[in-house]
Amino acid sequence: MGTSDSTVPAVLSIDLEYFSHTPAYRTAAGTTNESAVGREAIPTILNALAETDSTATFFTVSEMLEETPEVVETIADTGHEIGSHTHTHKHLSELSAAQRREELATSRRRLESVTDQSVVGFRAPSFDITEDHFELLEATGYEYDSSVVPCRSIPGWYGGEYDETRPVSAAEIDPTAPTALTELPVAVMPGVGLPLTGTWIRFFGVRYTILGMRLLARRGIPPVLYIHPWELVDLPRVEGVPARVYVRTGAYMRRALRRILAEPYEFVAANTVVEDRVLYGRG
Ligand SMILES: [Zn+2]
Incomplete structure (x- = not known):
């Protein structure tokens, strides 16, 4: 492995939600009586992070504080970053502007009340954002967004809208966005233009994801x-x-989680990369 591979850090973010929050479950005909499906994986994730001295960002659906506040408190106490993944995990484009603002503001307030951290990062459910997104984020006190996937258009899903792969001012994504806000795009395979992460780890396999991480790192992109x-x-x-x-x-x-964390990167919280944004600009 070349030394250049380890000169940029990597970010492992966790979209902290239960199976019951997913659009796939919410639109299904059936239901399950099992509560908080996914909760039992959280100790596994925390142990894997601890074993590799890694720090992560948990973009959290704040509604889960009503049912399982201790889950979020434990994560924050362990030193990981807490960001917002809205309050209820509804698609932002299906809400009114006032409701969108409420999702952003409520989740930030509630998460801060249990974590004693400043909550500055945001990720939209299903990467679904609207024209007023960055403006609303700034108005509700956020400093960065990580809801852009610069991938090719995937019919019936997403993509084809963005080509920025580096952490940049949000104004580079949307000229009307506040310049102080940062956008941290999600990893996409260079050249191929398909996402490296989420569902795509499972579709294409963890070796595909690890290869993509190396190709991005060689370009100086975390x-x-x-x-x-x-x-x-x-x-x-x-x-x-x-x-x-x-x-x-x-x-x-x-x-796959353990394979990824065993790769020779320093895994840092997303806000660390945001703070060092200028290091990863177009060189
Ligand atoms: Zn989600």
């Missing part, structure tokens, strides 16, 4: 990955949840 706790558990079968949701969830993803 790879920003994300996973969901519910991907690391054996999901209950629910009528109407698409088959793709079940592909390689459970043991495969628990191993």
